Amino acid sequence: MRAPLFLVLAACNPVFGIEHTQHELTDAPPTCPPLGTAPQFSREFQQAVFADCHNYTTSEVGTALATCSMYTPKGAHDNYEAGAINSPLTPVVLDPTAGYTGLAPPLLAPEGDVLFVQQTNQSPAAHVFSLFHSDSGGSWSWLADTKIANGIGATSPVTRGPERHVLVTQTGDLGLHEYAGTDTGAWTEILPPYTQADLGTIANYATLTADGLRIVFSDSDSVHYADRPSIDARFGAPVVLPAVPVTDDLFMTEDCSRLYMSGLGDVLYLNQGSN
Amino acid sequence: MFGLHDTHSQADALPLGCPALGTPPRFSNKFHQVVDQDCVDYTTAADADLAMATCTGAGTTAVFTGSIDQPLSNAGITAPDPINVRRPRLFPEGNGAYIVFDNYDANGDDELAEFQLANGTWQNVGVLALSQWTTTFTLPTYFGTPTRAPNRHIMVAACPDVICNDLVVHELVQKDDRSWIEPGAPYRDVDLGVVQITDAPNLSPDGLRMLLLAEPTVGRSQTFYADRPSIDVRFGPLVLLDTLPENADFLTADCTRLYFSGLGSIFYEPQI
Secondary structure, three states: OHHHHHHHHHOHHHHHOOOOOOOHHHHOOOOOOOOOOOOOEEEEEEEEEOOOEEEEEEOOOOEEEEEEEEEEOOEEEEEEEEEEOOOOOEEOEOOOOOOOOEEOOOEEOOOOOEEEEEEEEOOOOEEEEEEEEEOOOOEEEEEEEEOOOOOEEEEOOOOOOOOEEEEEEEOOOOOEEEEEEOOOOOOEEOOOOEOHHHHOOOOOEEEEOOOOOEEEEEOOOOEEEEEOOOOOOOOOOOEEOOOOOOOOOOEEOOOOOEEEEEEOOEEEEEEEOOO | OOOOOOOOOHHHHOOOOOOOOOOOOOEOOEEEEEEOOOEEEEEEOOOOOOEEEEEEEOOEEEEEEEOOOOOOEEOOOOOOOOOOEEEEEEOOOOOEEEEEEOOOOOOOOOEEEEEEEEOOEEEEEEEOOOHHHHOOOOOOEEEOOOOOOOOOEEEEEEOOOOOOOOOEEEEEEEOOOOOEEOOOOOEOHHHHOOOEEOOOOEEOOOOOEEEEEEEOOOOOOEEEEEEOOOOOOOOOOOEEEOOOOOOOOEEOOOOOEEEEEEOOEEEEEEEO
16 A cells, blocks of 8 residues: 555656755855865856956955056056955055065955055065055055064965964075964964975965965966864875966965966956866 | 656757857856966867967977867977977868968068968978068067968058057958958058057958957957958957957857967857
C-alpha cells in the first residue's frame, strides 16, 4: 500500500510545478575557503571603475578609494578619488603635510574612516607612514605619523584596528616585513622578515586581508597566496594563483569574494570561482 | 510529467549578429580571458579557425599563430636581419596577412609586407607599394585590418608632416594590378571630432564597419565606431564606445566579440 502512495506523491511535483528542494547555499555569496586552501578566481574580468585608476581599496562600509591618472594639456597627474564600491569615483582632498612633497598611493583601512599613506620628500630625503582621517565634504585630514623603517618600498593595506598590521616590501634586503601598531602609537616589526628564501621569490607588492590571515603578493612573473591560522603566526608556504595577472596593486576582499587590480585602463576585479 | 521541455522561441538560441548599419554594437563589461600569453595585436580570420598576434616570451618578440581562443605558437615568420616583424593583420579569408617590417629600407622606414599561407608555412610575397602615403614624412605609420579580396581596402594612419603632432587616416584600395589608390580625402582628427587619432582603424571584412582608437579629449585613447551603407562611400560620424577598455579595437566579422590585450593576456568582450 505504501509503495503506490509514494509513486503518486512523487508524480505530484511535475504536475503541480513544485521544484525540487535546493540547498540554500547554492546562491550564497562566496566565502574564503578553509585556511590552508587558496581561493580560485574566475577567468572572467569585470570592470569595477571605468577610469585609469590604480591601488583600488575597499572598506567594510561600502566605500572605495583609488589613485587616478588625470590628463591635461600640460601632462598627466594623479588624483585621489573615492566613491561607493564598483561605482564612479570623484576627487577628494588629500595633500602632503609640511616637510613632504609626495604621496604614495593611499590605502583605505578596513573601517573606511581612515587611510594610511606613505609621505615622501626628495631633498632632504625623508618618508613617513601617515594616518589621515575622513572629514565631511570629501577631504582627508592628517592625524598622525608613524615611522616604520628605512628603505620602505610598497606597503600593503592595513588590517582592522585597534592594533593593525601592515606588510612592507623593503628595498634594502628585498624581504617582506610585517609591522604592528596602533593609529597613534609606534609600530614595531613583530616577526622576522620573510626572506627571498622563505617566499621562493622576491615580492614586489603584497596585499593583506582585513583580518590579517591571508596575503596575496606578486613577483615579476606570478601572483602568490599564503595564509596563517592566527594574525600573530607566520604565513605558510605560498602557492601560485594560476592565470591571475601580475600587477603591483592587487587587493583581495576579506571574504575572498573579489580580487581587484588595475589594468587595460580600468579598475578590474575577478570573482571567486572556477569558470 | 511527460518529459516535455518548456517552449522557447527559436531566436533565443541564435547567435548575435551585427546590428543594423547605423547602430553600434554594445558589449558586456565582462572580459573573458582566452589566451594567457603576453601578446598584442590579436586578429582572427572570418573564414578559418586562425588567429595571429605579436607575442613576447623568453626575451623575444615574434608573430604567433594558432586556433581562435587557443594558445599561440611561433609562426616562424622572419624578416631579413636585422628587421623586426610586428603588428600582424590577418586577411579575413585566413590565407594571408599583412605584417609590418620595421626599419625596412635605408631611410629607416617601416613597410607593410604581405605574407601568404601555403602548405602550412608563411611565405613573404613582397612589400606593398605604399610609400606615397607612409614614407612621405616620418614615422610612425600604422595599419589596420584589411577587407576581403579582391580589391582589398586598408586604413593607414600616417604623419601628415615632419612635426607629426597628429595622425591622418588614409583609406587605400588595391587595384587589380595590385597597386594602391586613395579614392577619397584622408580622415583628419578635426573632421572626425576628436582631439587626436592614435591608431589606424580596423575594417570589418565587408568594409562597412570600422573601429578607431582616438582621444576624445586630451589624454586617454578610447574606441570609436563608424559604419557606412557601402564600401565606396565615406564613413559616417564616429560614435564613442565609452565603456570599453583601452586598445579594444578588433571586432569579429559577425560583431559577436571584441578582442583586446593587456595584463599579459588576450581578452574578449561579448556583444550584448
